[in-house]
Amino acid sequence: MAFSPLVDELVESLRCLPGVGQKTAQRMAFHLLERARSGGTRLADALNQAMDGVRRCDSCQNFADTELCPICETPERKNGTLCVVESPSDLLAIEQAGDYRGGYFVLMGHLSPIDGVGPEEIGIERLLGRIREEGVSELILATNPTVEGEATAHYIADRLDGQNVLITRLAHGIPVGGELGYVDGFTLTHAFRGRKPLSD
Amino acid sequence: MAFSPLVDELVESLRCLPGVGQKTAQRMAFHLLERARSGGTRLADALNQAMDGVRRCDSCQNFADTELCPICETPERKNGTLCVVESPSDLLAIEQAGDYRGGYFVLMGHLSPIDGVGPEEIGIERLLGRIREEGVSELILATNPTVEGEATAHYIADRLDGQNVLITRLAHGIPVGGELGYVDGFTLTHAFRGRKPLSD
Numbered sequence: 001m002a003f004s005p006l007v008d009e010l011v012e013s014l015r016c017l018p019g020v021g022q023k024t025a026q027r028m029a030f031h032l033l034e035r036a037r038s039g040g041t042r043l044a045d046a047l048n049q050a051m052d053g054v055r056r057c058d059s060c061q062n063f064a065d066t067e068l069c070p071i072c073e074t075p076e077r078k079n080g081t082l083c084v085v086e087s088p089s090d091l092l093a094i095e096q097a098g099d100y101r102g103g104y105f106v107l108m109g110h111l112s113p114i115d116g117v118g119p120e121e122i123g124i125e126r127l128l129g130r131i132r133e134e135g136v137s138e139l140i141l142a143t144n145p146t147v148e149g150e151a152t153a154h155y156i157a158d159r160l161d162g163q164n165v166l167i168t169r170l171a172h173g174i175p176v177g178g179e180l181g182y183v184d185g186f187t188l189t190h191a192f193r194g195r196k197p198l199s200d
Numbered sequence: 201m202a203f204s205p206l207v208d209e210l211v212e213s214l215r216c217l218p219g220v221g222q223k224t225a226q227r228m229a230f231h232l233l234e235r236a237r238s239g240g241t242r243l244a245d246a247l248n249q250a251m252d253g254v255r256r257c258d259s260c261q262n263f264a265d266t267e268l269c270p271i272c273e274t275p276e277r278k279n280g281t282l283c284v285v286e287s288p289s290d291l292l293a294i295e296q297a298g299d300y301r302g303g304y305f306v307l308m309g310h311l312s313p314i315d316g317v318g319p320e321e322i323g324i325e326r327l328l329g330r331i332r333e334e335g336v337s338e339l340i341l342a343t344n345p346t347v348e349g350e351a352t353a354h355y356i357a358d359r360l361d362g363q364n365v366l367i368t369r370l371a372h373g374i375p376v377g378g379e380l381g382y383v384d385g386f387t388l389t390h391a392f393r394g395r396k397p398l399s400d
Contacts, residue, residue, distance in 0.1 A: 004265035006250045013246035016239030018231040024219070029250070030288055031218040033263055034308065037251050039216030044247035046213035047232070050206045051240040054233055063233055065204035088230055108234065 007033070059130065061123050062088055062106040071095075077103050080137040084127065084156065086110050086144055094142065102140075105130065110148040111155055122152070124159065131165060138166045145172065207233070259330065261323050262288055262306040277303050280337040284327065284356065286310050286344055294342065302340075305330065310348040311355055322352070324359065331365060338366040345372065 007029060014025035032040040056062070057069035064070075071077055081102030085091050091104050107122040119125070131139065141156060143149035157167050172190035174183050183191070207229060214225035232240040256262070257269035264270075271277055281302030285291050291304050307322040319325070331339065341356060343349035357367050372390035374383050383391070 004254060004263055004269065006246075006253050006265050007263050010246045010250040013239070013243040016232070016236050016243060017228045019224075019227075026289055026292065027219075028217045030263075032216070032247070033250065033254055036216050039213070040247050040251040043213040043216060044244045044251065046206075046210045047240050047244035047247070050210040050229070050233065051237045051244065053206050054204060063204055063207050063230075065206050069204065089226060092226065 056108075057106075060104045060106055061108055061126070062091060062104065071104060077101060078134060079103075080135065081140065082131065082134070082136045082138070083140040083142050084153075085142050086149060086152075090142065090144070102138075103134075107143070107152065110143060110146075110152040112148055119155065119159075124156065127156070128159060131160070131163075136165060138168060140168050140170070142170050256308075257306075260304045260306055261308055261326070262291060262304065271304060277301060278334060279303075280335065281340065282331065282334070282336045282338070283340040283342050284353075285342050286349060286352075290342065290344070302338075303334075307343070307352065310343060310346075310352040312348055319355065319359075324356065327356070328359060331360070331363075336365060338368060340368050340370070342370050 010029045010032075011022070011025045014020055014028050015022065017025075020028070053065055054063050055065070057064040057072055058067050059072040060069060062069045062071070079102050081100075082105055083094065083100060083102060084105045084107065085094065086107050086109065088106060088108075091106055094100050094104075105123075105127050107127075109117055109122050111117060111119065111122065130136070139156070139160065141153040143153045153169060160167060171194055172187060173194055174180065174187065174191050180188075210229045210232075211222070211225045214220055214228050215222065217225075220228070253265055254263050255265075257264040257272055258267050259272040260269060262269045262271070279302050281300075282305055283294065283300060283302060284305045284307060285294065286307050286309065288306060288308075291306055294300050294304075305323075305327050307327075309317055309322050311317060311319065311322065330336070339356070339360065341353040343353045353369060360367060371394055372387060373394055374380065374387065374391045380388070
């Protein structure tokens, strides 16, 4: 290449970011070098510290700096409700909605036998242990409404069969602010079946 | 936020990359933490080294590790032809096309008085000095076909008025492989005016 080895290596390294190909990596490298050297140094420090320091929470499997994440360290959130999500970004979306105040369990994936992801890999035993120990009364299965997410939810529900735990799933329906004309048939069917009296 | 301070700082730092907002930065951080920790460490090293080590070539102003970039260090490329481009990515595009074998001068911008970018900032004196010293016979003004790029090209041409240097501009016309129906009117006009006998 026409450039210095340092620039080449920077471009190549930036390609480990998701959705970043050769052209985008070049644009990012040039931007950092031309206009944001301090930002680049800050990013390098943040990367080094996060790659070394971030671990899994011992209780909910979410990313954490210490043994327990801030949510699991909050006693008020052990209120007998546990919400199972697939990924930290799902947890974040729920936290940003701001309504739910119980605990979480982050699977960090979903069951996918073809990729070698079984119950062991997503921490099902740890989840079942926590449900027993904490006396969880409601388990909200907030896995994604995909084939794998549904299968994972059903697997967890099966494993809890006969135990005194209320198992719920998030409601399907029309997104708030959405237009009926753009909603797909499956979602509309769910919305019709889940219709409620106006007084609710 | 629900996450660890290390993850928060990583997300915030990633936003210094061009085109990366909050959601994309989150996705990148989670991807690195979940699946690409070694890539993240490599990126941190590459960033640190590039931010510290990359400087400007003393001759062409392009990014370089040493005083002269690899192109300026190659004697065969001092063949009396000099190509003026706005940015390293323009240079890279020309290098990847593979046809041009002369030298370069990278303005690292264009004249833009409203942003405080004058001839001093883009190194016009250094360019004129190089043209004199190296006995450049042809100066190819490959600035972008934008208002600022054209103005910069005209300014450089004016400064060389009366000197024995052939000044050229890249041809405008229909992109190779493009369809006529999608080409804009200005480009078509240029293509018509620049038409050539078939034998060329």
